[in-house]
Amino acid sequence: MAGIQNLKGLAxxxxxxxxxxTRAKELRAQGNRVIGYISAxxxxxxxxxxxxxxxxxxxxxxxxxxxxxxxxxxxxxPFVRNVFDSAIKGKFHFIDGMVLPHQCDSLDRTSDIWxxxxxxxxxxxxxxxxxxxxxxIEFMKEILRLFISTIEDFTGNKITVDSLKKAISLHNENRxxxxxxYDLRKSNPPLITGSEMMKxxxxxMGLPVYESIELIKEIIEDVKGRKxxxxxxRKRIMLIGDQIDSVIITDTIEKAGAYLVMDDISxxxxxxxxxxxxxxxxxxxxxERYLRKLKIPTTFVDTGGTYEENLNARFxxxxxxxxxxxxxxxxxxxxxxxxxxxxxxxxxxxxIEAVAVDVLYLEDEYSISSLARMKTRIEAFLxxxx
Amino acid sequence: xxxxxxxxxxxxxxxASIPKFVRGNLAATIKAKEEGKKVAYAYIADGQDExxxxxxxxxxxxxxxAGVCAAKRDAEKYLQKAESDNFSRSLCTYATCTIGxxxxxxxxxxxxxxxxxxxxxxxxxxxxxxxxxxxxxRFKWPQATQHYLRDVPIxxxxxxxxxxxxxxxHHEQEKFYVKYCTEELRECVKFCEKHTGKKMDWDRLAExxxxxxxxxxxFIDTYELRKAIPTPMDTGDAMNxxxxxxxxxxxxxxxxxxxxxxxxxxxxxxxKEGVVEPEKYRLIWAAGLPSWFALGDFxxxxxxxxxxxxxxxxxxxxxxxxxxxxxxxxxxxxxxxRWVRYWTHWYDKARxxxxxxxxxxxxxxxxxxxxxxxxxxxxxxxxxxxHAGIIHQAETLKKVYKEIPILILEGDIVDISSYNExxxxxxxxxxxxxxxxxxxxxx
Numbered sequence: 001m002a003g004i005q006n007l008k009g010l011a012x013x014x015x016x017x018x019x020x021x022t023r024a025k026e027l028r029a030q031g032n033r034v035i036g037y038i039s040a041x042x043x044x045x046x047x048x049x050x051x052x053x054x055x056x057x058x059x060x061x062x063x064x065x066x067x068x069x070x071x072x073x074x075x076x077x078p079f080v081r082n083v084f085d086s087a088i089k090g091k092f093h094f095i096d097g098m099v100l101p102h103q104c105d106s107l108d109r110t111s112d113i114w115x116x117x118x119x120x121x122x123x124x125x126x127x128x129x130x131x132x133x134x135x136x137i138e139f140m141k142e143i144l145r146l147f148i149s150t151i152e153d154f155t156g157n158k159i160t161v162d163s164l165k166k167a168i169s170l171h172n173e174n175r176x177x178x179x180x181x182y183d184l185r186k187s188n189p190p191l192i193t194g195s196e197m198m199k200x201x202x203x204x205m206g207l208p209v210y211e212s213i214e215l216i217k218e219i220i221e222d223v224k225g226r227k228x229x230x231x232x233x234r235k236r237i238m239l240i241g242d243q244i245d246s247v248i249i250t251d252t253i254e255k256a257g258a259y260l261v262m263d264d265i266s267x268x269x270x271x272x273x274x275x276x277x278x279x280x281x282x283x284x285x286x287x288e289r290y291l292r293k294l295k296i297p298t299t300f301v302d303t304g305g306t307y308e309e310n311l312n313a314r315f316x317x318x319x320x321x322x323x324x325x326x327x328x329x330x331x332x333x334x335x336x337x338x339x340x341x342x343x344x345x346x347x348x349x350x351x352i353e354a355v356a357v358d359v360l361y362l363e364d365e366y367s368i369s370s371l372a373r374m375k376t377r378i379e380a381f382l383x384x385x386x
Numbered sequence: 387x388x389x390x391x392x393x394x395x396x397x398x399x400x401x402a403s404i405p406k407f408v409r410g411n412l413a414a415t416i417k418a419k420e421e422g423k424k425v426a427y428a429y430i431a432d433g434q435d436e437x438x439x440x441x442x443x444x445x446x447x448x449x450x451x452a453g454v455c456a457a458k459r460d461a462e463k464y465l466q467k468a469e470s471d472n473f474s475r476s477l478c479t480y481a482t483c484t485i486g487x488x489x490x491x492x493x494x495x496x497x498x499x500x501x502x503x504x505x506x507x508x509x510x511x512x513x514x515x516x517x518x519x520x521x522x523x524r525f526k527w528p529q530a531t532q533h534y535l536r537d538v539p540i541x542x543x544x545x546x547x548x549x550x551x552x553x554x555x556h557h558e559q560e561k562f563y564v565k566y567c568t569e570e571l572r573e574c575v576k577f578c579e580k581h582t583g584k585k586m587d588w589d590r591l592a593e594x595x596x597x598x599x600x601x602x603x604x605f606i607d608t609y610e611l612r613k614a615i616p617t618p619m620d621t622g623d624a625m626n627x628x629x630x631x632x633x634x635x636x637x638x639x640x641x642x643x644x645x646x647x648x649x650x651x652x653x654x655x656x657x658k659e660g661v662v663e664p665e666k667y668r669l670i671w672a673a674g675l676p677s678w679f680a681l682g683d684f685x686x687x688x689x690x691x692x693x694x695x696x697x698x699x700x701x702x703x704x705x706x707x708x709x710x711x712x713x714x715x716x717x718x719x720x721x722x723x724r725w726v727r728y729w730t731h732w733y734d735k736a737r738x739x740x741x742x743x744x745x746x747x748x749x750x751x752x753x754x755x756x757x758x759x760x761x762x763x764x765x766x767x768x769x770x771x772x773h774a775g776i777i778h779q780a781e782t783l784k785k786v787y788k789e790i791p792i793l794i795l796e797g798d799i800v801d802i803s804s805y806n807e808x809x810x811x812x813x814x815x816x817x818x819x820x821x822x823x824x825x826x827x828x829x
């Protein structure tokens with residue numbers, strides 16, 4: 001473990017990516033409590049304020065589901081099933097509890113299964129609504145207060161306004177730094193590859209926020225000093241999807257001859273693009289950030305205006321990314337059995353294509369079992385847009 | 387038109403009158419324009435029924451039309467149409483069926499889609515969706531539909547209930563949940579007022595809500611007659627007789643239907659007239675929407691001497707007195723309490739039996755009250771809402787209750803492509819043998 005602590009920047013991120021959970025295990029061994037969470041919808045600020053180590057759960061696309069299917073139907077989101085499979089196999093033995101936010105049916109309808117079979121000391125299903133109007137903000141505040149009271153009961157630590165504000169400030173700093181790192185992808189060629197970025201994103205989500213801040217700072221320094229990584233003309237690609245957390249996917253895209261320069265994925269820009277308003281009362285600010293600012297398909301957005309206005313409100317950030325990062329093609333990678341994303345595919349596709357950026361839509365499992373087929377389709381797409 | 391399978395023979399006269407009901411509901415959406423009424427795409431169990439009825443908005447129920455398409459084995463053309471624009475087959479096929487239908491409507495530039503089963507649904511003036519703990523398509527389906535009907539405004543309200551947590555007291559949470567649901571219903575009223583140009587008649591709404599309460603009570607009184615041995619009606623019929631409760635709540639027709647069904651069942655009970663003779667096995671349909679294209683499978687169960695005196699599916703109500711609703715003069719708040727308590731009123735029971743779940747307590751209650759010998763679930767591959775978690779329910783039932791025979795059937799609600807009749811019947815045969823052995827063991 002001392003070895004990892006001696007590493008810096010990208011080398012450290014690589015190690016944390018490869019041995020995911022290693023730092024959380026170490027902190028647990030030092031007497032800290034570790035709380036696992038799923039999805040960008042979990043308010044990590046509250047976990048940080050309570051003094052626990054937030055640890056985002058991920059699966060392993062290279063490992064087949066061998067135990068989870070005995071508990072969860074195969075119609076559940078393949079990512080959720082894979083993470084549960086890892087959990088039931090004991091791979092997250094170092095977590096004391098977990099928070100499961102109500103992002104989608106696959107989480108909501110399996111919450112009893114997580115609670116009843118993992119037998120964790122702490123479990124909370126955070127019933128985040130899907131609607132974003134004024135009554136929903138008030139409701140979200142109640143839901144956050146309930147979450148706070150349960151985590152306080154578990155840890156014995158009172159979450160004060162000050163501790164929450166401090167945690168919000170730290171997570172905002174973490175987000176600002178990550179956005180600065182993303183900025184280094186704007187040059188052509190980008191200064192950091194998509195696979196390197198994937199490793200940083202995964203490493204960061206397994207660390208306490210103050211360690212993530214230090215890691216990202218080191219990486220920015222590393223990367224800033226680099227000369228452009230590759231020569232030659234390559235298409236600049238944006239990856240869109242939910243929890244894509246493996247370099248196997250990013251490698252496939254980049255080895256096919258593209259620069260992966262931006263993402264709209266759950267562990268990436270979705271986590272880091274929107275700050276919590278530090279000038280507002282913290283519970284309200286958190287409610288607004290997670291309900292209104294976060295761009296995920298499970299919050300219903302309707303401006304009351306035209307369909308085009310609604311599309312801008314739902315997907316306008318993607319066009320911004322296209323402009324800012326000079327994106328020339330997009331890969332929309334959706335997991336099978338995902339209703340929230342699945343119902344958006346025609347809308348997202350036509351919205352992006354309307355600004356003359358081609359979109360490759362892939363529907364697949366959270367698994368490498370069909371990697372060869374996916375590789376062929378990505379190669380064909382890159383040839384088409386070349 | 388695709389092959390139309392012969393319908394299931396029905397045990398009750400009332401169930402046989404249901405197709406007329408369904409056709410009437412669809413026809414009303416077509417005729418609405420002539421009558422100067424607005425049509426709303428609507429989705430079941432959203433709590434907005436009474437608001438629509440009080441404002442003379444004609445609901446066009448997506449699930450009902452998709453079910454009709456499936457039952458007539460004529461859904462494939464719509465599923466394929468949706469698939470042609472990248473809607474995956476793994477998505478809710480109720481939704482993709484009607485989206486395909488609206489894609490055709492949009493392409494043809496017509497209000498009435500030709501060659502649609504039973505005339506199809508009229509073009510909506512608005513879409514009323516709902517976000518809940520029930521199902522993601524209830525708010526994604528409207529958005530996806532709007533992609534093809536761009537001028538149609540959408541309202542999505544919220545109708546949540548406290549999730550079950552054995553360590554948390556849901557009673558403390560109910561109040562803020564009901565407040566939220568009530569406010570969302572009020573937002574729904576505002577939206578409907580804006581798009582109909584009419585003001586809500588609150589007295590009329592109160593009357594309709596009262597009628598719904600009466601209908602809930604009568605529905606349960608009627609269905610409880612099925613406790614009789616032999617049972618006078620089984621789930622095969624209930625998949626029809628759910629229509630007035632599910633799609634016509636708040637109307638006198640719905641209430642009258644259950645009065646007629648009540649009288650018919652009472653007569654059958656008096657005459658000891660069962661669904662099958664002899665009634666050898668009594669089963670519970672414990673969860674899962676049926677395969678609408680294969681309702682004849684209930685008859686296959688019947689041919690083995692098995693009946694379903696009770697089901698969880700589409701029993702979307704409870705006796706009002708059992709819900710212990712707080713008094714309120716606000717009809718919207720009453721609706722909110724009714725829905726929240728509908729879901730939470732099994733929680734206390736579940737908390738008393740360690741390791742249990744509200745859904746499992748409900749199944750246990752029905753097994754005991756309806757004297758069931760076996761449990762059947764149906765897992766539909768395109769619907770996570772009702773079908774994710776069935777394995778857990780089955781396992782929990784065995785763990786906290788007893789080793790009762792359980793069958794989990796697999797198929798879909800609309801998409802026939804994954805259905806295999808021979809395989810399904812083989813599984814039913816094996817299950818019936820297990821139930822028979824269980825009954826012998828239990829004496």
